Amino acid sequence: MHIIESGNVAAATGVKLSRAQVIAAYPITPQTPLTEKLSEFVESGELAAEYIPVESEHSAMAVCIAASTAGARAFTATSANGLLYMSEQLHWAVGARLPIVMCVANRGIGAPWTVWNDQQDTISQRDVGWIQIYANDHQQIIDAVIKAFRLAQTVSIPVMVCYDGYLLSHTYMPFEEPAQSSVDSFLPTFAPTHFLDPENPGNFNTVTLPDVRPDVEGVIAPGYIEIRHTLHQDLRAALDTFVEIDREFKKEFGRGGNPLIEEYRCEDADFVAVCIGSLSYQLRDVVDGMRENDVKIGVMGVQMYRPFPDEAIVRALAGKKGVIVFEKALSYGNQGALYADIKSALYKSAERPFIHNYILGLGGREIKTQHLLDALTASCTSPDTFEDAPRWIGLKL
Amino acid sequence: MENQTSILNLTEEEFVHPGNRACSGCGLSIVYRTGLKALGKNTILVVPPSCLTVLQGLYPVASTKLPCVNVTFASTGAAATGVRAAMRALKKADVNVVAWAGDGGTGDIGIQALSGACERGEDIIYICYDNEAYMNTGVQRSGTTPQGVLTTTTPIKGKLQEKKDVPAIIAAHGIGYVATASAAYPLDFYDKVKKATTLSGPRYIHVHTPCPPGWSFDTRYTIKVGKLAVQSGLFDLYEIENGEFRLTGASKNLVGKARIPVTEYFQTQGRFKSLDQEIIQKVQEQVDAKWARY
Numbered sequence A: 001m002h003i004i005e006s007g008n009v010a011a012a013t014g015v016k017l018s019r020a021q022v023i024a025a026y027p028i029t030p031q032t033p034l035t036e037k038l039s040e041f042v043e044s045g046e047l048a049a050e051y052i053p054v055e056s057e058h059s060a061m062a063v064c065i066a067a068s069t070a071g072a073r074a075f076t077a078t079s080a081n082g083l084l085y086m087s088e089q090l091h092w093a094v095g096a097r098l099p100i101v102m103c104v105a106n107r108g109i110g111a112p113w114t115v116w117n118d119q120q121d122t123i124s125q126r127d128v129g130w131i132q133i134y135a136n137d138h139q140q141i142i143d144a145v146i147k148a149f150r151l152a153q154t155v156s157i158p159v160m161v162c163y164d165g166y167l168l169s170h171t172y173m174p175f176e177e178p179a180q181s182s183v184d185s186f187l188p189t190f191a192p193t194h195f196l197d198p199e200n201p202g203n204f205n206t207v208t209l210p211d212v213r214p215d216v217e218g219v220i221a222p223g224y225i226e227i228r229h230t231l232h233q234d235l236r237a238a239l240d241t242f243v244e245i246d247r248e249f250k251k252e253f254g255r256g257g258n259p260l261i262e263e264y265r266c267e268d269a270d271f272v273a274v275c276i277g278s279l280s281y282q283l284r285d286v287v288d289g290m291r292e293n294d295v296k297i298g299v300m301g302v303q304m305y306r307p308f309p310d311e312a313i314v315r316a317l318a319g320k321k322g323v324i325v326f327e328k329a330l331s332y333g334n335q336g337a338l339y340a341d342i343k344s345a346l347y348k349s350a351e352r353p354f355i356h357n358y359i360l361g362l363g364g365r366e367i368k369t370q371h372l373l374d375a376l377t378a379s380c381t382s383p384d385t386f387e388d389a390p391r392w393i394g395l396k397l
Numbered sequence B: 001m002e003n004q005t006s007i008l009n010l011t012e013e014e015f016v017h018p019g020n021r022a023c024s025g026c027g028l029s030i031v032y033r034t035g036l037k038a039l040g041k042n043t044i045l046v047v048p049p050s051c052l053t054v055l056q057g058l059y060p061v062a063s064t065k066l067p068c069v070n071v072t073f074a075s076t077g078a079a080a081t082g083v084r085a086a087m088r089a090l091k092k093a094d095v096n097v098v099a100w101a102g103d104g105g106t107g108d109i110g111i112q113a114l115s116g117a118c119e120r121g122e123d124i125i126y127i128c129y130d131n132e133a134y135m136n137t138g139v140q141r142s143g144t145t146p147q148g149v150l151t152t153t154t155p156i157k158g159k160l161q162e163k164k165d166v167p168a169i170i171a172a173h174g175i176g177y178v179a180t181a182s183a184a185y186p187l188d189f190y191d192k193v194k195k196a197t198t199l200s201g202p203r204y205i206h207v208h209t210p211c212p213p214g215w216s217f218d219t220r221y222t223i224k225v226g227k228l229a230v231q232s233g234l235f236d237l238y239e240i241e242n243g244e245f246r247l248t249g250a251s252k253n254l255v256g257k258a259r260i261p262v263t264e265y266f267q268t269q270g271r272f273k274s275l276d277q278e279i280i281q282k283v284q285e286q287v288d289a290k291w292a293r294y
């Protein structure tokens, strides 16, 4: 069924179709309509779930952590300062290997206060160990939520589904709402092997020592570093798992095929513009225009940012003349995080393109097509004038 | 409430293994053992960082025979909420969901999550053991540390402020059951926990647990110190059931009787050694005024 709705409602609909069992959330712009919709689904009986109107984001994630440990499918959503307020809990959820799914409507971080879109919130949390998937339109949002639940419980790692605040959260677009029966056959019920169970008691997240240690039967159990190493390996393996899940999703629903990166007119391109999120669709228009003037250029959107799909990215970019990375976030005092990641991935490739970095759109500053065109033109025509540092686009002072 | 359980009819089933990592003479270990007996097998525990985390053992061994999820320091009330929500979602109604936290984890960093859970009317039992400081991190002051007490963050003058009345704060949420108890009267505590399991909604029990290293007294005096706190009228045993306050057990027996002077309690512990006469006098007057109201 095709419907026209906001990105937040697309996300809420995905959560409903995924039959989340425990939902806890705290309002923050621009995520709020998503939680409002979910409470409506629960109150009206459309979704058989527990909805907990917690008193903070820290508690929202606490509810999800506990509910997931007890064996229920858990969901929350937030933005910006709400995400940072739960940062301790993000680490806890992933260390405890809980398949929680969370939507983040991306927003800039205070101070000073801003409610508008950039991606500093989730990019700043890239190192916690959560899987990060970015959706570029409403269809991708609803599809990503459903895939995220399946991925999370397959690899026992929590997943963030991120989408640009306002640009996607509050705009209306048509999208296909998958049939419940298809989602049910795609997404098996959550049946963990270990959970809080009086019949089979276990102590979860116990203090763990630096060294390995025998249990009462003498079997050596891992220390903290082994547990964390396993997490890292499982995260790396999640790249392939997600490709596989996306393939099955495509079989069931007919959509997908670009789980890690989404390329547009890249095949014969000399230059590739790279970014995360809905900006990649705006860049497509710019690229189409440049193509008319015989500049061979394409766009690559990074769909999964953590684990980092370095191999797919190198495959896409090695041998190109130039790569231009646009970012709505940065690692302050250094460079754009994506730029640094791509440079490092390309280091091992024999044919390294030049690579430039633009920072733009922070705090919702309008991104003008002309700005993008000027930036890409400068990069393609005089690459040697660039330094290994980001240039900022759209500054007015 | 009158004592219903005696040492003769206390269940023999143990839910805490012997040889756990608590200090000898630990008041917490007494109430943990008795409290789990009262809760029984069909219980899920939620525990934030505290001495209890250590008591429970280091991976891969555990000293508790009940399922337990360790959670972050500030999140106990919300985590218990999450366990209960999952129980409802999974149609497992017949389980005690029990948060068990220290005074710092309850009255300071965890008060927001606990307040939220109380206001929402979550169906959980919350037990706070009050050793009157952050013991796990090495005896720093907490909101519930009494005035004048020496801790590692009030090392010379002692704590300047008075003890925060956490059970009163929780009672102000209007929840159905609030009780206090003491490790020195474990059977009274047992009965209160047992009673809590028969009720629903948020239930809060605040139990005073003497701590030999943190309070600086010899490990053999835990019960004596705990009893003096009650018998001097400093720490009162009571229940507030559906808004109705009543003294219980040893505190109830004190009504109309002469109480031990608070200074006798203070003298048993090194942590009070910098108390001056002025504070002792003030505390005695506060206690007398409180008891005049009972």
Ligand SMILES: Cc1ncc(C[n+]2csc(CCOP(=O)(O)OP(=O)(O)O)c2C)c(N)n1
Binding pocket: B049, B050, B051, B052, B073, B074, B101, B102, B103, B104, B105, B106, B131, B133, B134, B135, B136, B137, B142
């Ligand atoms: C967010 C956070 N801040 C600080 C700590 C360090 N910490 C662990 S236990 C503890 C004190 C606990 O005090 P209390 O709750 O009274 O329990 P007790 O140790 O006295 O049994 C502190 C400060 C932590 N684990 N997490």
Ligand code: SF4
Binding pocket: B021, B022, B023, B024, B025, B026, B027, B028, B029, B051, B131, B135, B136, B210, B211, B212, B213, B214
């Ligand atoms: S420090 Fe005190 S509360 Fe902690 S284990 Fe030792 S005696 Fe018990």
Ligand SMILES: [Mg+2]
Binding pocket: B102, B103, B104, B129, B130, B131, B132, B133, B134, B135, B142
């Ligand atoms: Mg304490």
